[in-house]
Amino acid sequence: MSTRFVGLAGMLLLAAPALLPAQGTGTVSGRVTRASDGNPVSGVSVTVQSTRATTVTGNDGRYTLERVPAGQQTLTFRWPGYQPKEAQVTVTAGGTVTADAVLEMQAVLLSEVIVSTASRAPERVVDAPAAISIVDIPAVQAAAMTGQVPRALAAVPGVDLVQNGVTDFNVNARGFNTTLNRRVLVLQDGRDLAVAFLGAQEWGANLGGLEEAGRIEMVRGPGSALYGANAFSGVMSVTTPTAREAKGTKVSLSGGELSTFRGDVSHAGVLGAGRFGYKLNAGYSQSDTWSRSRTNLNDLADEYREATDTTIGPTASFEIRALNGQTKPGGAGVPGEATGDRDPIQNLYGTGRFDYYAANGAVTTIEGGATQVQNELFVTGIGRVQVTKAIRPWTRVAWAHPNYNVMAWYSGRRSLEPQYSLNSGLALEEKSGIFHGEAQYNRSFMQDQATIVLGASARNYQVNTQLTLMDAADDDRSDSYYSGYGQAEYHVVPQVRLVAAARYDESNLFEGQFSPKGAIVVSPTDEHSVRFTVNRAFQTPNYSEFFLRVPAGAPANFSALEAGLRASPLGPALAGVPNGTLFTVSAAVPIWARGNPALDVEKVTAYELGYKGQLGRRVFVTVDGFFNRLTDFVTDLLPAPQVNSQYVPWTSPTQVPPQFRPALEQAVRDQLNAAGQTLAANALTRLADGSTAIVVSYGNAGKVDEKGVEIGASIAVTDEIRLGGNYTFFDFTVKDSLTGDVLIPNTPRHKGTLEASYRGVQGLELGVRARFVDSYAWNTGVFAGPVPASQTFDANASYRINNYVRVNLIATNVLDQQRHQMWGGSIIGRRVLGGVTATF
Template sequence: MSRDSFFCITVVFALLAVPIRSAIAQETGTVTGTASRAAEGDVLGSVSVTVAGTGQTTVTGTDGKYTLRRVPAGPQTIVFRWLGYRPSEVQVVVEPGATVTADAALEAVAVSLGEIVVEGASRAPERITEAPAAISVVPEQVLQSTAVTGQAPLALGTVPGVDVTQSGVNDFNVNARGFNSSLNRRVLVLQDGRDLAIAFLGAQEWNGLTQSLQDLGRVEMVRGPGSALYGANAFSGVVNITTPTAREILGNRLTVAGGELESFRADGRHASVFADGRLGFRLNGGYNRSDTYSRSRTERDGTSLQEEYAPATDEPVPLTVEARPLEGQSANAAGEVTGDRDPLVNIYGAGRLDYYLDNGSVVSLDGGAARVENEIFVTGIGRVQVSKAMKPYLRAAWAADRFNVFGFWNSRTSLDPQFSLTSGLPLEERSDIFHLEGQSNWNFQEERGRVVFGASARNTNVNTSGTLMNLVNDDRSDNLYSAYGQVEYRIVPEVRLVGAARFDEGDLIESQFSPKAAVVYSPTEDHSFRLSVNQAFQTPNYSEFFLQVPVATPTQAPRTLEGGVEQYYQAIRASLPPSALAGLSITDNLPWNFSQFTPALALGNEDLDVEKV
């Protein structure tokens, strides 16, 4: 079966099984009210308010008020939920065309893990204590306190079992359950299903986020292999970010901050609903500027790095010489730098439009872009400085309780050349990722069991104009097709069995099958024991496959060696009689034919296989 046929069959199967219900016209009314604390009477913001059984939901504003429009007429149950408070239900009767009030006073209680709902472990909602994988939710207060820095990985660093390595102001590598390094890329990062990794390196540019951490919504960290549902590169874990809809963050927000490294940050957001609550939109934008920890390392005696790290370590530091200073600086013949470093700059913005259907599903269209300047990243060829790059994206989705269909386009373009500081050479990159995915889930046997399944197709285009890849392999387009599924069954109320598998096939990798099996035992609502077996894989990135780039000044050493060997053989031939040379292949004309200057290249390996765990 061809890959195209395989993908078409799996996508059709997935979408035909989606229980898409049309929005049937019916008489509706409006429900409004206020949520407050039972003891003090203070209003509560960010409380989730849901019409039971319909999927219609909103959140209270900072004044504690909410409005639910187009609620079906008749008796309805309004459910109020907020972490740290006991859920409250209010019964109302909705009259056609009328407005009814439902207020709730929530009682504070100790936080119960059983109240936390996550989606990252099974790609469907479930209580965190019943998830078939170790999963944590980054607390909202951590996101709020970290937002002023704009450094999302610092929030992830608070999660147990997660290690964060920082190589620059915005150059981070996140890993779970394993050794970390400045080149690690074993954690898949998704925002609303959109892969945030750049195509060429397969890693994240964290300064390229288009939203403030305050507006990221729910951030989940799934620890452990996750390829059975998420495919390639969910090797050590998955970061699953779910941003809120417009009606979940109504209002305005403006943040202005500054601090060390002469940093300045401004960020704003507006969200509102219109058309009788059927449409909602969100707009945000921001600007960030700061100095950098990084320093030029151009001194010709190689001591720049030693001087840079002398205050931080007593361990030996190797001699290092880079050919190019940081942007804004210049170097003399001895490599001594003058001038001020150009600041790191990040300008970003995004917008989202939501259409709320009567059946509770949401159709969304969002897009944005981030422009990053002067950031320094540690790569396999040494440090690279991104002079100016643009990262736009578009995403469309239709999400409901039982299905989710979405597609996205990610792009990255070097507006100005980025430079290898080691060689001083300019590097170009233009990449585009097109992704389409459909997913569905349903329950069976009176909700004792659940099935989650889906399929996806991805096309990746990379062009480095010969600066990072050989022209034979450059300007390429590669496809990847996937299908996955998970079956869960509760054999008794306390025990749940989980089995999952995924099949991936693409132009760059052999067919991959990733299975998973788990048993979850939950003796109480707040305690669970898990036993799981997983298999995951990581694909080589384009750099590891096809890299061809100079990493040092061309050298005469190979030609000098060839000439020396030829002279040595010539001297031997001249000093020995012909009879002594009989049968010996000693020649003073070697076939190596090195040029006068031989380039020092970093090379990829097209024969690399996936890494498995």
């Protein structure tokens, strides 16, 4: 069904251009130069206003726009650091007209930057009805060089950027971060980048496409009214350039500490008198890892010794499996020091894109690619998991028009070699795919006084873990989601805009969810706005929380417990129970982690008050305050009888006379508690087949109020020098929680960033950033402990030797401050990389 759906969507998209009215077209070409010295300016965006058709200038400052509708047209020339300019041209059918432009340098007016993620339609950032930030191009390019895309968000107010490995990050906003966080929806050109089974990001597989001038927008705060499930704390939207915007060839090479090497090559061009465009991209990266094996009882203490003042002694547990490339002596139950060299983290990727450009500005796109990832390590609620080798294929077809957007995409994941739970040594498999189709319409009315956005989508998940993570009844499954959404905006007066949005989501995995949003935006001038918003969002449990079925530890030996009961006054009641079978197999009672298919979604109701303002031509300020109420948290793994209605406290065997059963069951709990085995006492139950087991599972519980303030500022000291900074305050109050479930936000109370950058006319770019994070407690799954305060300094430099070659240098954690950013995560050190990029 899903394959036919995507195929039908593809045929409709390919047919769409044929439905458009034909008209005469011509060509516009020209050259863009800098006013101060007459030198060409590359990378300038040249847009036809009537159709939004866009290209960029090459190294020589020249551009060509083909298939421009005949008649009077207005071109807009834009590039950060230069004053935008418009030019009027008259295009004749079949002819060519020249439009040159001379740009004056000026400080970037951030209030004039156009964004589209907050409303799913273009608008000035100062008018957006949400807390939204734009990551500038140098930050994106620096992040692409490191292979660490989330690092581009380091200067965004309110964002928690928690790093575990070289490419493993957790990106969150506004509290209650977790391992494998999925409260922020991450999109690339509208395609959800999450892994189907866990719903979280596999950042190492999201490397391609950003070597060019990618764009990132980050919306903080709930976004389910337009984006649905899992836009719980925000939306991160990555946009890559079309083939026409990336014409030419680019080769990037970089390397440095941790034995890092990275190579990327891309080529894009146009064919058929500008009707068709193509873009190809391929790359490879390799790096050592900061992760260490923990197969000995003192390994965690040794690893964390330089990172924290907290005393960590030898632990009672250890990981059974060493990191790939290393070996541990002895059997599975024997600790030992891992020896050998760790296998490097490797990523190999390739993408291809084909565009068709219609004369009215519509673009039809067919693209796809795949990334192979090896040896990255993830921290999960049940321990660390290492991916040996997996592949992430994807494809997308889209038809984008100024008023319409139709899209279908597929995103998959397949374990080429097993991924391993280091705690248990179990091999875990995943073969999954997400199929999605969506259509959207937007239009303005009443001379732009009113605007609407309407859309609908359908999505299908297919997940198969080959019985390594789910049982036969739940595995190899297919689940569907359907949604419809809309947003309406109305200018009551030019200075006051009302916004109302709503979305309805339905699935066979959860009850239908209605997500409304309301906002009022007051703009006393074009440079200032104040907004108040109220919205609701939700997050669905992932497949692990719904259907997990894995051992949670070595079997427990209750033989002594049984023997003690037989010697007690309750002994005669056990006469009919064969010896050694009181707990089915008393010498080996299994311990299971099980999902809960009856879980409800997590919910948040949010209230926000925000201000954005351009103060003069050189200062831009944002202030956002929020109050959120979160309910129905999915708990950590707790004793199943407490949270999952499928399980009840352990009951006596049927051979025990009924009058003795309550006393026997109480005696079992009492003796386990007295022996310090509280978890076993509360989690002892019977499985569906009647056998005894210790089971932990998930449930819904809890109510938390959270509040905070996010402040950001950017100051253009001169046209070349910019200073910036942000500060975030966060606080929370637990209103209700379940016994045994620890509700903490895994978020610092205070954090902030200071940065400075220089972008010179002669091609020199410099940047330095300091990030300050308060200490905080971390508790998710099996990992609970303190995270120390950190002060991290990053620096980058870039110099354009000529119009074709640029050299780059970037250093993260320059002072090599040894810190873990989540308890259980790896210690993150310094990394210095150098590179060269050639364009031609």
